[in-house]
Amino acid sequence: MTVPAGVTDLTDVAGLAAAVGEAVAALRDHFAGSTVQVIPDGSGGAFLIVDTVAIGARYEPEVTWLGFHLSAAYPSSDVYPHYVGRVARVDGQAHGEGIGPVDWQNRPALQLSRRSNRWNPARDNAVLKAEKVIAWFASR
Numbered sequence: 001m002t003v004p005a006g007v008t009d010l011t012d013v014a015g016l017a018a019a020v021g022e023a024v025a026a027l028r029d030h031f032a033g034s035t036v037q038v039i040p041d042g043s044g045g046a047f048l049i050v051d052t053v054a055i056g057a058r059y060e061p062e063v064t065w066l067g068f069h070l071s072a073a074y075p076s077s078d079v080y081p082h083y084v085g086r087v088a089r090v091d092g093q094a095h096g097e098g099i100g101p102v103d104w105q106n107r108p109a110l111q112l113s114r115r116s117n118r119w120n121p122a123r124d125n126a127v128l129k130a131e132k133v134i135a136w137f138a139s140r
């Protein structure tokens with residue numbers, strides 16, 4: 001297996017589809033300073049958890065984790081849904097539409113439902129989608 005750029009540990013990318021391994025490397029580059037945990041799904045895809053993501057002053061705490069699944073069909077498939085820790089709004093209001101409590105990967109989480117109906121693998125990728133979801137959530 002060829003090691004994707006930016007990946008130094010084959011143990012967490014072995015058995016992943018090539019595009020998923022490349023996405024792992026891109027996510028690690030983009031979220032430098034954070035740990036990106038990779039949990040292979042056994043089918044060439046992986047569950048990923050970025051341990052430190054800033055979501056802004058509207059939430060307590062202001063920093064949480066971000067998780068999602070990349071299927072073996074990536075990049076032809078949308079990256080959906082995303083998850084964050086169970087943070088609370090500082091104004092005490094409900095999170096609103098598209099956000100709900102769940103358990104994900106044995107963690108209490110909020111599911112962030114932001115489907116990309118016009119996902120285009122030539123333009124869209126896991127890093128871009130993660131940033132769009134973070135920005136959307138931070139603005140709620």
